[in-house]
Amino acid sequence: MSRKPMMAGNWKMQKTHHEALAFVEALPAQTRQEDSVDMVICAPFTALTSLQHAFKGSRLQLGAQNMYFEEAGAYTGEIAPGMLLAAGCSHVIIGHSERREYFQENDVIVNRKVALALKSGLNPILCCGESLSEREAGGFEAKILSQVELGLQGVQMIPSYTERVVIAYEPIWAIGTGKTCDEIEANRILGLIRDHLARLYSQDVANKIRLLYGGSVKPSTIEAQIQMPHIDGALVGGASLEPGSYADLVRLTQQFGL
Numbered sequence: 001m002s003r004k005p006m007m008a009g010n011w012k013m014q015k016t017h018h019e020a021l022a023f024v025e026a027l028p029a030q031t032r033q034e035d036s037v038d039m040v041i042c043a044p045f046t047a048l049t050s051l052q053h054a055f056k057g058s059r060l061q062l063g064a065q066n067m068y069f070e071e072a073g074a075y076t077g078e079i080a081p082g083m084l085l086a087a088g089c090s091h092v093i094i095g096h097s098e099r100r101e102y103f104q105e106n107d108v109i110v111n112r113k114v115a116l117a118l119k120s121g122l123n124p125i126l127c128c129g130e131s132l133s134e135r136e137a138g139g140f141e142a143k144i145l146s147q148v149e150l151g152l153q154g155v156q157m158i159p160s161y162t163e164r165v166v167i168a169y170e171p172i173w174a175i176g177t178g179k180t181c182d183e184i185e186a187n188r189i190l191g192l193i194r195d196h197l198a199r200l201y202s203q204d205v206a207n208k209i210r211l212l213y214g215g216s217v218k219p220s221t222i223e224a225q226i227q228m229p230h231i232d233g234a235l236v237g238g239a240s241l242e243p244g245s246y247a248d249l250v251r252l253t254q255q256f257g258l
């Protein structure tokens, strides 16, 4: 069974389109052409079309960080999946903990977004993860599995979807704190998620879906993380902003992840 590793950068609310272009120009040519790792940069909406052009001729893939759950209409300020596709996106992050915390996204909203992303042809990166207080209280694994289950509710996992659905486990206490969840524990949680996918769908489906870890991933942590059996890649915030650091993450994933 082989799952292609993924190195997804989440730039969050950082980089103008000028800065985004400077990032691509500074990436080593070798990184731009790396084909053994799925490289996805999830940029702010305003940088997408610039990156769409800058990524031409490279293997870099483009992602958004959010989308709305309707195809069009009177929803001031929102972005539809068709707009993201036209701007060159193949991926979209859905249900990031920052969206859940600051923008009141719940599992119902997340589920509608996942379903519409898949129907529209975008590959969703569905995020889940517990807060520090939830971890300390115990029983947090049930919350993570419920986020996955509710996020995917009603999704018929047809064969083509198993390669398109990506799930990212991002413990909230590890995001932006420098406190990486150790790889054994991250692998344990992703293993629980995979077991749950096997219960929801089948073992075959569970074996094919890629599971990422996110939370203070850096070039110095990725080597150990990517060697764990259930960690198929990473969703990286801070360390994806700098071209040298992102290139290192891709190189180390290629070197140790296959």
Ligand code: 13P
Residues within 6 Å of the ligand: 010, 096, 170, 174, 175, 176, 177, 178, 214, 215, 216, 217, 235, 236, 237, 238, 239
């Ligand atoms: P950091 O890598 O900066 O901790 O962010 C993780 C994250 O939230 C990616 O989506």
